[in-house]
Amino acid sequence: MTSIVRGRLKDNAWTDQEVIYRAPIELFRNPGGVHYGGRLAFDKDHFLFFTIGDRGDQRGAQNLSLPNGKTHRIHDDGRIPADNPFVNTPNALPSIWTYGNRNAQGLRFHPTTGELWSHEHGPRGGDELNLIRRGLNYGWPVATFGMNYNGTPITDITGRPDIEPPVVQWTPSIAPCGMAFYTGDAFPKWRDHLFVSTLRAEELVRLELKDGKVVNQEVIFKGLGRQRDVITGPDGSLYVLFQDRVSRLVP
Numbered sequence: 001m002t003s004i005v006r007g008r009l010k011d012n013a014w015t016d017q018e019v020i021y022r023a024p025i026e027l028f029r030n031p032g033g034v035h036y037g038g039r040l041a042f043d044k045d046h047f048l049f050f051t052i053g054d055r056g057d058q059r060g061a062q063n064l065s066l067p068n069g070k071t072h073r074i075h076d077d078g079r080i081p082a083d084n085p086f087v088n089t090p091n092a093l094p095s096i097w098t099y100g101n102r103n104a105q106g107l108r109f110h111p112t113t114g115e116l117w118s119h120e121h122g123p124r125g126g127d128e129l130n131l132i133r134r135g136l137n138y139g140w141p142v143a144t145f146g147m148n149y150n151g152t153p154i155t156d157i158t159g160r161p162d163i164e165p166p167v168v169q170w171t172p173s174i175a176p177c178g179m180a181f182y183t184g185d186a187f188p189k190w191r192d193h194l195f196v197s198t199l200r201a202e203e204l205v206r207l208e209l210k211d212g213k214v215v216n217q218e219v220i221f222k223g224l225g226r227q228r229d230v231i232t233g234p235d236g237s238l239y240v241l242f243q244d245r246v247s248r249l250v251p
Contacts, residue, residue, distance in 0.1 A: 001025070001067065002038055002052045006076070020078030021095070023052070023067040032056035035068075039107035041116065047081060049073050049116060049132075053103035058141040058154075061100050064092035069140060071104065071118065071132055073097040085135030100138040100163070101130075106179030112192050115212070119179055119196060122146035123154065125171035129196075130164070131212050139163040145171050168207070168214050175200035178229030184236030186251050195220075197227035197240060204230065204240060220249075 001023035008016045035053030042048055054061045054069035061069025064086055072095040073084055086092035106119040116132040126146025130138055143157045145166075159165050170176070178197040182190045194207040202223050208216040229241040238249040 001027070001055075002036060002050070004040070004048075004050060004078075020048075020076070021050070021072070021074060027066055035103040035121075037101075037104050039105060039118075041107045041109055042076070043109055043116070044114065046076050047073055048076050049097060049107060051101065051104035051107055051118065051120075054101075054140065058102075061102065061140045062137070062142065064089060064096060064099060067093055067095070069099060069101055070096050071098040071101055071107075097134060098132055098136050098138060100140045100142070102128075102140040102144075104130075105177050106196065107132075108179050108181055108194075110192065110209070111181050111183050117179070117194065117209075119176040121175060122169070122171075122173055124149050124151070125173050127170040127173050127176055128166035129168040129176075129207070129214065130166055133164065136164040137162060138166075145169045146173070167212065168217075173200055174198040174203060174205070176205075177227060178231070178241065180229075180231045182232050182238065184232045184238075186236035187238070195230045195238065197230040199226045199228075202226055 004021040005017050005019050007014050032055055034056045037051035037053035039051045050072050052068050060066045074095050080094045086096050087094045102120050104118045104120040109116055118132050119129045123146040126144045141154055143159055143163050145158050147153055175198055176196050177199050180195050182193050196205045204220040206218045206220055207214050225242045227240055227242055231239050233239045240247045
């Protein structure tokens with residue numbers, strides 16, 4: 001199960017390591033080697049948000065007593081914030097911020113609005129872009145646009161009133177991996193746009209957001225290989241991490 005450590009870089013060496021989060025081992029009931037999640041994001045108040053995938057235990061994502069299939073929120077030293085949504089819920093893990101998340105591999109705060117955005121892998125279809133809000137249920141596996149890998153249905157429900165719907169869902173699956181908001185000056189018309197790197201589709205996708213919705217999507221390039229991450233560089237270029245190289249996009 002996921003652990004989180006913090007430390008310091010001193011003279012190019014890693015020092016002062018301490019564990020700030022470790023899921024209790026007795027809650028790790030599924031030893032499957034899939035869906036770890038593991039994305040980290042700090043907000044302006046220094047709260048740390050992080051994701052843990054469902055680890056192949058679909059129903060565990062709806063169980064508030066388990067850490068998997070969730071977005072979590074802690075202080076940067078590991079303490080639990082007193083205003084987390086399930087702090088006073090019997091048997092719930094107090095670090096949970098949202099639940100019903102299958103395998104979130106993108107997690108970023110919007111640089112202007114402060115909104116927390118996430119994307120997650122669906123099964124066969126049903127990849128999602130979500131606006132992450134306090135205490136909400138994002139549906140997995142009781143509601144999904146995807147199906148099992150063998151083509152059988154998971155559920156016939158794609159939404160219901162008590163479940164937060166995805167802002168965008170991708171079917172067939174694009175397998176989103178990295179994610180970043182563009183904050184540089186080299187591409188001024190792209191400022192604050194969201195970029196998603198993908199595995200299966202081998203696409204770099206640009207999404208324009210407005211009022212919590214996606215108003216435009218564009219594939220920047222396709223077919224150059226699987227992409228693990230994308231980030232704005234200090235020079236204002238976009239850097240894309242492929243399986244075997246780092247590439248820089250310039251105007």
